[in-house]
Amino acid sequence: MGGQTIDKICDKGFPMDTLDELKSQILGEIEHATKLAVLEDVRVSALGKQGRLTLLMKELGQKTPEMRKALGAELNALKDVITQALDQRKAQLEEEVLNARLASETLDVSLPPRVMPQGKIHPLSHALDQAIHIFGQMGFVVAEGPDIEEDFYNFTALNIPLEHPARQEQDTFYLPPSAEDRQPLVLRTHTSPVQIRTMLKQKPPLRIIAPGRTYRSDYDATHTPMFHQIEGLVVDKKTHMGHLKGCLEEFFRLFFEDPALNLRFRPGYFPFTEPSAEVDALWKNGAWLELGGCGMVHPNVLRNCDIDPDEYQGFAFGMGLERITMLKYGIEDLRLFFESDLRWLNHYGFAPESRE
């Protein structure tokens, strides 16, 4: 339309009609504005300094009081309507812009970080990764079991009789029995129950390691109530002690990065192996250091898992992750692993490997 003047409006005799026309024109423009910039143009052309409505209002100032009275209120009302319509449309368009942005800028949280993380890998995690890697190359797969364990798996099935000292209160954290079947529950004192769980679930041949948390009521420079073990189990038809020795020798030589590392298998006793042995390594300082326990799986244990000991034999081993990590990195006090001292973590921690 354009070029409305008060005189023209009044000339027509029906100023309200002409104002209505202007109103529907501007409102139409507002409705059809599909971009914020276009909407801003509409605003300026209606309410800006030279805007259609502004000019009418300016003009009105020079007219007679009657005319001002007649049209002033109408113009103000029109201005309010238009301002409100502009605000509404603006909010709508802004929301559309935001929605379009949200739809286009999706965030893939699985992408590798562009900035290297500041944190360090805890030495225990690092050592465990290495151990899993070495055993993995030897054909072992990782098995898991629960931290809260039934007495049956932690003791009974492992041929640990009721009167065995490992069952005594000072070592084992006992929990209230399970709600459903009143099974006695413990925090597992070793990772050996994973042997039982695995043998009950899978048929031989088996070759597993079971790393995980273990719990005993003990606290000093070499004991914390929570610590980690790595369990190993191999069951097959012709498994013998020579396989056990070769396997652990290979593992420890790779883990300690010493191809000439000297191991000693010293007779020992564990209820779940027969014969049993303790494994020692001849350390750089000339001392024999104990690394773990091992042996041939006791026939009773195989029988408890429905495996015929006349057909299958197995070997098993268990080692403390903290112990082998302390030896590898020269860490003197076990408790430091769990103090979360940032200075210590920065010193003993490992830079994350680049994943690119």
Ligand code: DAH
């Ligand atoms: N479970 C034993 C412990 O916690 C360690 C162990 C010894 C595990 C001999 C074994 C084994 O599998 O054969 O002291």
